[in-house]
Amino acid sequence: MTPAEKYQQDLTRPDFHHDTAQEYAVKQLQRLYDDFVQKLPQSQSWWQKLRTGTPQKKPLTGLYFWGGVGRGKTYLVDTFYECLPTKRKMRIHFHRFMHRVHEDLKLLKGVKNPLEQVADNFSKQTDIICFDEFFVSDITDAMILGTLMQGLFARGITLVATSNIEPDGLYRNGLQRARFLPAIGLIKQHCQIFNVDSGIDYRLRTLEQAEIYHHPLDKEAEQNLQQYFLALSVEPRQAACQIDVANRKLSALAEADGIV
Template identity: 50%
Template sequence: MNAPRLPQQGMLRALDSQFQSRHIIPDAAQQAAAERLQRLYDELVVFKHKRRSKLRKLVINPPIPRGVYLWGGVGRGKSLLMDCFFDTVPYQRKRRVHFHAFMREVHERLRALKKEEDPLLKVADRIARETRLMCFDEFHVSDIADAMILGRLMEALFERGVVFCLTSNYPPDGLYPNGLQRHSFLPTIKLLKEQLDVLEVDGGIDYRLRALEKVEVYHVPADAEGEAKMEAAFREISGGEGHQRPVNILERELPVQRRAIGVIWFDFATLCMGPRSQNDYLEIARRYHTVFLSGVPRMTRDQANEARRFTWLIDVFYDHKVKLVMTADCEAAELYREGPQATEFHRTVSRLIEMRTREYLGAQHKAEQ
């Protein structure tokens, strides 16, 4: 079999197109990260070819490519770098997932296998069969249940040949800060540093903040002009059109206007006029740094339930520093003036106003809180 021809800088070419469409001039840190991901791309292509050759004749196992850990502040293009890498790598068994969602799946699998001997290794076996390239976005550990199993799980996946690409707001040494039994987590940090190339993508321009400052984050009224502005804002922040596939939130499918990596667009009725709980909003806040919300009405005394859910929604988004872009029938102070939730709603009004400020728009999204 002939050696494979490496694509001519396929990942870098796709990334350059994305940078140009977003008017981004990559700095030295972004360029270094892009070149390292291109090298991993090339290594994965060669590795796949050699594994196929091994299936046909007895040859030595090819070395498994070394993964990458990208960390840095908000809006530095880490997710964009990983998106271009993931989209262009010619693998079928690859997965890009928010780290929190992945760990929830792991715990569900462990519960299903709790009667088995050493269920964690069985979970690792299944993941390795399903996925050869795993990309985690917003890698961060704050939960002790995750911290106590992550090291052994990652070690088992490394041993089974899974290649990782991670993005995080924190360096490995900054993971699980002040957590319970953090000393037990230190071997996991050591493992990550041994198995992955750690690159800092920090300093320079906050491109997410720049995009948010270009758009109108609170539009009155909720009319056709507002929807058109929302569409333009979605493209500006997400870098594309997104798609309209429903999103699964706590085992329920919710319709969306659009969604993309880290950005999602709902209408008010979907989030606040049905049987939604704070847990639904918490899940959305963990997975999406920016939420678009269409058609927030002027709520009447009879809409106390809707006002209560909207208050929960804003409280959760505020605590997680989710950026909110919305259309409404009126200014925040007029959204709900009379009814059983009116006193509590004063806090919601105050937060809606603060969520438009530059300080809030530039704050780091707290996926884990």
């Protein structure tokens, strides 16, 4: 199923409503999906591979969706990720991505050009990275991203990202922001930028329709909370898990990308 087909299917759901900005965004996802499928490697004989060699990787032009909270951005990136007909794809919250990068850098302490090695590690796993909630507030992340993104794009990795902020507003007023500007330039060079604000806050609409209080805490209350959780969250969902709050582990019935 393609992103356009998935969107048309979702429009038949009673809890899903047409949105002009979202429909336009889906068309852009479909364009990238078609380009990606066309670029999928065809099988070659060993003789063809010997003659052609390894082609220089060039990333497809990706997408950067930005807009206010609750505009359906996560739906867009999840729809695209689910439809991609490949295992060489990655969908990750940006904060978790940077946490992984820092962990890799710890393991590569003392290695020359460690960010190049980090980029190599990602290129061995994926051809396309889907970021949700691209946001930079930490100076260490800001200093890393320019070199890292250059390495990812140089290895042919395509980027699809969502953010509450347009690229030019990222890390605004941050320390040594001039050193982060190359990262912004790379995003604008390798991604088409789209604003998805439409005036519809999907999360708020769900919460407005929900009851504020549930008493007693019986089976019916649990079922209602489960319905709200499913309406607000997207895959992947994790049941019976633990979350980190101020360096403490708290048990949760379920969690999905910030919805607990």
